[in-house]
Amino acid sequence: MLPSGEWRLDPLHTSVTWRSRHFGLAWYTARFDTIDASLTFDPERPMETRLNAIIEASSVSTGNREFDATLRGRNWFSAERHPQIIFEATDIRTTGELTGVAEGLLTIRGETRPVTMDIEFYGGNFNFLENRDAIGFGADMLVSRSDFGIGPLIPSAIASDEVRIRIEAEFLREN
Template sequence: MTLKHLQVALGLFFISIMLSSCEAIRVVTHEVNKSPQVLNIGSYKSDPTHVSVIFKVNHFGFSNYVGRFNEIDANLYFNNQYPDESRISAIIDTASVDTDNQLLDAQLRGPNFFDVEIFPKATFIGESIILEDNNHGKVIGTLSIRDEEIPITLDVTFNGGAKNPLTGEDTLGFSAIGTFNRSDIGLTAWLPAVGNTVIIEIEVEFIRQNNG
């Protein structure tokens, strides 16, 4: 085989790979429905591989330092006809805090902050929902950390729902953001060098459970 023939063969080979990749992408491409009324009512649970709770706090005024929790269990009762009557709750494993800094993670787990041996869980209970339109609203609820409770309002975007093209399961997607002052629940370590206001950002996919 000449060099020219080899180049042609390699070109055809890579083109075939790209086409096969496009075919794979095309197969799983789908559309989500952003109208709650046409989606299935029922109980949903967060997909553990597609849920994140990220927190941000100001660091010396230079930037927002970012961390996350890796273990979250959230439950949603979704009312498709009356979305404002839906209900949501979540449990966060505080020991799963992850800042990509082992020393800081150990300090956050310790008695001066989350004190995970005594308070292994943080919880959120949604108490009311205020709709702004079909895809936006506010969830008003209570956040509990170290057995201290604080009201918090989450601005929520409903990203849509559909059957997951990989699993065939009914799936709903949401994004949310909220803030609270950590000093209100006794988390005062490193103030004021590390900011008091905590920004919470949530991304979650809920999977419909067996609803009979």
Template sequence: MRWIQAFAVYVSVSLLVACATPTTDPERLPAGSWQLDPAHASVVWEVQHFGLSWYVGRFDTVDASLEFDPARPDAAQLTAIIDPHSISTGDTAFDRELAEDWFRADAHPQIRFVSQRIEITGETEGRAYGTLYMKGQASEAVMDITFNGGLFNPLEGRNAMGFSARMEVDRRSHGIGSLPETILGHTVRIRIEAEFLEGGEAE
């Protein structure tokens, strides 16, 4: 009797592992609307400080939606929204200063990226060309994206897919901070990790 129970456990674990093997073939994933899983997403930024190091922070409140057609991955449409009030550096007082004075978050409560077109550059790589809206100003932006794959997530009971992305923003384009480049670099590097769930966000 024990061997039957052990075999059943083995089969269950094997099926779970099989379900948890991502595919990078977009045609094996369903078309439709996908929503960011905020529990499995991060937006980290870094900017040079006196040319000595990269000062690192993050945004803690992020949302995004993705319209996806496996037959035409280059036609995907991405909208990402960040709450500038959620900026986090580990220094609460400085976080408040950044949100209120640098980002004017009360007057401009959203940072948005809206893709205009997608360029497929490799088997799992692409670029999203779009518009970045921040502090009341718009600028062209390019996001380099790596598709990490998709699978049926048995913990959520639905399909999921994941991406890693990088982009650079010139803070002067949006009037973020007035410090000279000798103190604070003009280029802000942004690193994004994101998982999307089919049809809606995690409960």
């Protein structure tokens, strides 16, 4: 069971990657490198759980500097005009002993849409390097580029409308 408390994302042990089909062939993978999030949980009042995350859109990274600049530009993430990608959970519920679902609002490029995130709780332990408790999660989310106006040519044979987002996250206890 998830322990109660105030938790802050450990950005050194977190990744947010996204995948989109390229020409209907391979899944092209990229990541965001600058992420922050907070989680508040009390097992006695699970309906009051809060999860908020902010990703810096300019931190998109593909391993190709030129393409990263294109993705930061106005036709894709428009990072200068919309610097943050924001997720705010509106409802989190358990679906099993170590699984759950977070319904929430995702804002990209100034467009806010409801999304669903499937979550797996990996457990927790004492992180002696940080001298405090840590917990870990994995999560998956599907979004459509067209819902947020991400990229030209929607729909396109070049890049799929469907984007698969994978989150691996560790949180450290705040209190």
